Amino acid sequence: MTRALATTVDVLVVDDNPIMRDALRGILAADDRIRVVGEAANGREALTLARDLRPAVTxxxxxxxxxxxxxVVAALGQLSAVLVxxxxxxxQTIGDMLHRGARGYLVHGEFQPGDLLRAVHEVVNGRGxxxxxAASVAVSLAREQTTPRRQRPDAGLTERELQxxxxxxxxxxxAGIAQELWLTEKTVKNHLNHIFAKLGVRSRTEAIVRWTSERA
Known part of the structure; x- marks a missing residue:
């Protein structure tokens, strides 16, 4: 569910490995806009804490x-934005998690601490x-499983929006898109908002799935 912008983002950390929980807590502590409000070692504990603490992000x-x-991802997704x-x-795991409501999906070894901090702020504001x-898998699954819709080939997007x-x-x-196209990140964000509106979606993940399914 979408959360309004907040001064502090309350986060629940769910992992059965205490070393990993410590590492994640250390990364999150680098951003004074993020606060870890609880930790859980399994999905059952996570649901109990999420109901009590109402974290913005899990x-x-x-x-x-x-x-x-x-x-538990579907139930947690009703209580907070879930970042796997x-x-x-x-x-299959990536596809199932996204289908059941995960707002984002990060694979260990495929992201830097700064990516995690940015991801937390992205998902809490309704983006993916x-x-x-994971993006590659989402695209492949959409091509394999989704029936193409009959629409204009460009869905009404401008040349820049297509890029x-x-x-x-x-x-x-x-940031990567901005660098590739020599734009500011604010301009990229504006383009994405227009793209989401034209595709009838609310997040990056939904946009990827919709766009690739319509081109399959």
């Missing part, structure tokens, strides 16, 4: 005892964030 591991991430952090790059490998959405589908961040 960082969710996939493989955990008692209740794994996939079994896992070592799994399995296409995918590691390049932006194609780079988005390659997994580039706003």
């Amino acid at each position: 960082l969710l591991d996939h493989r955990m005892p008692i209740a794994d991430g996939l079994s 952090l896992t070592s799994s790059d399995d296409p 964030w995918l590691s390049p490998i 932006v959405v194609n780079l988005l589908c390659q997994g580039l961040s706003n």
Whole structure:
């Protein structure tokens, strides 16, 4: 669900590995706009804490005892924006997590600390964030599983918007798109807002799936 902009983003960290939880807490502490309000070691604990604490964002591991991430992501998604952090790059897992409501998906080893901080702020404001490998999987799954819609080939996008959405589908961040097209990040954000409106979507993930499905 979409959250309004807030001064501090409350985050719940869910991972069965205490070392990983410590590492994530350390990364998040570098941003004074983010506050870790709770930690859980499995999906069942995560749901209990999410109901009590109402975090803006939940960082969710996939493989955990008692209740794994996939079994609780839909319920957690009703309580906060879910950002999956896992070592799994399995296409089926990525597709299932996104389909059940995850707002973002980061694969360990495929992102830097700064990427995690940016992802937290992106998902709390209704946008998505995918590691390049997750974006690639999302595109492939859309091509394989979604029936193409009959629309104008360009969906009414301008030439510049076509360039932006194609780079988005390659997994580039706003900063990456800006660098590639020699634009400011603010201009890229404006283009993405126009693209979302024309495609009838609300997030980067939905835009990738819609755009690729219509071109399949």
